[in-house]
Amino acid sequence: MKPALVILAGGEGSRIGGSKPQRLLGGVSLLDHALSYARKTNAHLAVAAREERQIGTCEAPVVLDDPSIEGPLGGLVAGLRFANAQGADALLTIPADMPFLPDDLADRLGAAIGENRAAIASSAARLHPVCGLWLPEVLALMPKYLASGRRSLNGLAEEAGFIAVEWPSDPVDPFFNINSVSDLKTAEELLAG
Known part of the structure; x- marks a missing residue:
């Protein structure tokens, strides 16, 4: 499986004072941490954002979230369109605010997806749908899903048919995300060691 990869960076970040992708961790922006991670996958790469101003200067292509869809679902739609344009057979999504992602994320999700349309990361029995592998046909499910009034990635994963792939959360949860x-x-303390 050769997925494209899109970093979801379109959140407002209101709990952290805005501009979350540009916040510094260890002197490096959260977005740059995500880009460093993403480049190791050798996948076609893009960053999804509501507006380019959210991410500042970026050395990767930027795709804009579907403006008619709120939340990370808008970024997923933009990402799936990007993956289709690249001829990729799947889309791996990661957020800009999880700096400790496991190196085996793409491999384990790809190995687990089987007949499902999505494979979603999990830790401590909690789903992390922003860290998911999504097949292109998920895009065709969007009109019906949106018409239902639902807007969550968890709900879309359920609609698509997914498998959860569990990672250990001890000593550090690799899906720790920065919201505040x-x-x-x-x-910063985890990074220092």
Whole structure:
């Protein structure tokens, strides 16, 4: 399987004071942490954002979230369109705010997907649908899903048919995400070691 990879960076980041992808962790922006991770996969890469101003200067192609769809679902739609344009057979999504992602994310999700349309990362029995491998046909499910009034990635994964792939959360949850100043401080401590 040769997926494209899209970094979901379109959130407002209101709990951290805005511009979350540009926040610094260890002197490096959260987006640059995500880009460094993504480049190791050798996948076709793009960053999905509501507006380019959210991410500042970026050395990767930017795709804009579907403006008619709120939340990360808009970024997923933009990502699936990007993956289709690249001729990829799947889309791996990661967020800009999870700096400790496991190196085996793409491999394990790809190995597990089987007959499902999505494989979603999980840790501590909690799904992380922003870290998912999505097949292109998920895009065709969007009109019906949106008409239902639902907007969550979890709901879309259920609609698509997914498998959860569990990672250990001890000693550090690899899907720790940064939503607040306190989370950023914790991440600094984890990075320091």
